[in-house]
Amino acid sequence: MPPGGITPAAGELEARRPAGSRRVRLLLRWYPRSWRARYGDEFTELLIAELAEQPRSWRRSADVARGGLFARLTGAGLTSASLASAGLAGDPLDPAAGRRASLATLACSAAVFLTAGAAMWAQLTVGWEWAPPAARGAAIAMAVMSVAMLLFALLAAAAAAPANTAAVLASVRGQAPKLRRPFLLMVGGALVLILGGRHFGNAWPGTGGHWWPHQGLVPGGIAAFSWACTLSVTSYWAHPAALASFPAAELAWMAISPAAMLGLVAGTAQLVRRVKLSPRVLRHEARMGCAAIAGMAVFLGGALCWVTERGPGPRGLFQAGAIDAAALAVMAAALAIGWQAAQRARSAAPR
Secondary structure (H helix, E strand, C coil): CCCHHHHHHHHHHHHHCCCCHHHHHHHHHHCHHHHHHHHHHHHHHHHHHHHHHHHHHHHHHHHHHHHHHHHHHHHCCCCCHHHHHHHCCCCCCHHHHHHHHHHHHHHHHHHHHHHHHHHHHHHHHHHHHHHCCCCCCCCCHHHHHHHHHHHHHHHHHHHHHHHHHHHHHHHHHHHHHHHHHHHHHHHHHHHHHHHHHHHHHCCCCCCCCCCCCCCCCCHHHHHHHHHHHHCCCHHHCCCCHHCCCCCHHHHHHHHHHHHHHHHHHHHHHHHHCCCCHHHHHHHHHHHHHHHHHHHHHHHHHHHHHHHHCCCCCCCCCCCCCCHHHHHHHHHHHHHHHHHHHHHHHHCCCCC
16 A cells, blocks of 8 residues: 555545646535535545546536536426436435425416516506507417416415415424525515505506506506516617616616525525425415416417517517517426426326
C-alpha cells in the first residue's frame, strides 16, 4: 500500500479534485440542499471523473442543470428523471413524501399556468367589454377560457378544503411551529394580492364599456381583479421608455404582485409537503390534480384558437402579440410538468 494508506485510485481522485472543485461546486448548486446532503459525495466523484476525461462539455452542464431544476421542482429528491440525467442510481425517498412533493409540484405548475393564462384572459375580457369580436377564434377562445377559469375556481375550493382541515389538525397536534412560516407566506401573499387587486382594479381599461349577455361574458369586477393581479405580465418590460410613463404606484405594484404571488404559491407548496395527509385525502387531491390538468389542456386549446388567428378585431381589439405567444409557451411547459406530477401523484396514491 502506498505511504499514507491511500490507494492509487483515491490518490488520483484527490489529485484531480482541486482542478475542478470550483466547477463541481457550481454544478452541484443546481440541486436542492436535501439532495446534495444525501447524494452529493457520490455525484461529486462522478463529476470529477468526467471532468478529468472531458474538461469542457456543454451537454454535461445542460444535463446537470436539467436534472437539478427538475429535482427542485418536484422537491422529492432523486427521481427517475434526475437519475437519468445525472447517471446515478439510488433508492427512492419516502413514498408518502414523494406523493406530497408531486402534489406540491402540481400546485406550482398550475400557479404558473394560471398566471400566464389569466393575463391572456384578462386581455380578452377588456376587448369584449367594448365590442364583441368579429372573428370566430376570439369568441371561441373567450368562451372556452371563461369556462375553464370557472372550473379552476371550483377545483381550487374542492382541493383546499380537506388540505386546510389536515393543516388545522396538524397544528392542534403540536406541529404548528413547522407550519408557521409556510402559513404566513401563504396568507401574506393572498392578502397582498386581494388588497392590491381590488385597489388597482379601479383602473381597469374595461371601465366604461358594457356588460350584458350578448356582449361581455365576465362580470367587470372579476375581470378587473384578474387584470390587476397580472399587470406584471406585459411586454412593456421590454420598452423602458414607455414603462417609465406609468404611475409610480402602478410600477410598484407590478414589482410587488409577482413577489406576493410567489409567496402564496411557495407557502401553499410547503404546507402540502409538510402536512401528513391521510390516504383518502391524497387520493382526493390526486383526482383534483388530474381534473386541473384536463382544465389546463382545455384552456390552452382555447388560447391557441385566439393567438393563431390572424388580424385584430373591431377597434384594434383582440390582437395577440409577442407576449401572448410567450405566455402560450410558458403555459405549455407548465402543463407538461404538471401532467407528469399528476401522473406520479395518481400512480403513487394509496388505494
